[in-house]
Amino acid sequence: MSQAKLSVNINKIATLRNSRGANNPNLVKTALDCERFGAQGITVHPRPDERHIRYQDTFDLKAAIKTEFNIEGNCEEQKFVELVLANQPAQVTLVPDILGQITSNHGWDTIKHQNYLQDIIGVFKEKNIRVSIFVDPNTEMVEAAKTTGTDRIELYTEAYASGFHRDKEKAIAPYIFAAKKANDLGIGINAGHDLDLDNLQYFAQNIPGLLEVSIGHALICDALYLGLENTIQRYLYQLA
Ligand SMILES: CC(=O)[C@@H](O)[C@H](O)COP(=O)(O)O
Numbered sequence: 001m002s003q004a005k006l007s008v009n010i011n012k013i014a015t016l017r018n019s020r021g022a023n024n025p026n027l028v029k030t031a032l033d034c035e036r037f038g039a040q041g042i043t044v045h046p047r048p049d050e051r052h053i054r055y056q057d058t059f060d061l062k063a064a065i066k067t068e069f070n071i072e073g074n075c076e077e078q079k080f081v082e083l084v085l086a087n088q089p090a091q092v093t094l095v096p097d098i099l100g101q102i103t104s105n106h107g108w109d110t111i112k113h114q115n116y117l118q119d120i121i122g123v124f125k126e127k128n129i130r131v132s133i134f135v136d137p138n139t140e141m142v143e144a145a146k147t148t149g150t151d152r153i154e155l156y157t158e159a160y161a162s163g164f165h166r167d168k169e170k171a172i173a174p175y176i177f178a179a180k181k182a183n184d185l186g187i188g189i190n191a192g193h194d195l196d197l198d199n200l201q202y203f204a205q206n207i208p209g210l211l212e213v214s215i216g217h218a219l220i221c222d223a224l225y226l227g228l229e230n231t232i233q234r235y236l237y238q239l240a
């Protein structure tokens with residue numbers, strides 16, 4: 001049985017809202033509805049061009065939501081660091097995005113960026129914000145994550161998701177190794193990117209110590225057909 005919490009990433013709701021300039025759909029209302037329908041957290045990933053989540057959205061969400069607020073983003077942007085410190089979310093997830101990236105596509109090299117990560121993680125932890133860092137399923141990267149001082153890692157699941165239908169055992173194998181290493185080192189485990197109703201249950205059942213998944217793109221796509229309440233219930237069922 002999985003103990004993993006579901007944090008709904010609402011970036012795509014902001015994408016839809018921004019396409020017309022007004023406030024439909026209302027991002028805060030959607031976040032509150034996600035909570036009402038059972039989500040145990042809300043995730044946003046503001047990007048420098050504010051193409052979906054705007055910086056102001058984080059303050060509006062922080063003031064309204066009751067579950068765990070997770071802000072993801074690129075900590076090499078000073079504006080992002082200031083935004084997180086001003087919001088005091090339950091968790092910040094540090095992602096090594098480069099400018100203009102369509103979506104996140106790689107984890108941290110925790111060996112190469114060891115000193116940088118130690119420093120920046122210290123900045124957030126000093127304010128009692130739990131820190132998670134985005135990593136590929138690579139035991140060396142997990143080992144070096146330990147000495148950065150991070151509380152958790154977020155396993156980047158794109159490779160798992162894209163290999164799942166071909167050979168799910170092969171696709172999940174590196175994630176099991178990485179998770180066991182994290183468990184041995186006392187690092188908490190989150191996961192996300194391209195998780196969906198097909199691949200989530202197998203992942204949750206096979207990753208020891210999985211604490212949280214953040215899911216956005218597929219969940220919002222499913223909601224178009226199934227409705228948001230029904231969709232969230234189905235994702236929770238995969239985690240039960
Ligand atoms: C960090 C991560 O895995 C991403 O999936 C991200 O949170 C989604 O960002 P976009 O919605 O901008 O693709």
Ligand SMILES: NCC(=O)COP(=O)(O)O
Pocket residue numbers: 009043072154191192193194195214215216217218219
């Ligand atoms: N951290 C991953 C996330 O928040 C959502 O990723 P995706 O489900 O939109 O691919």
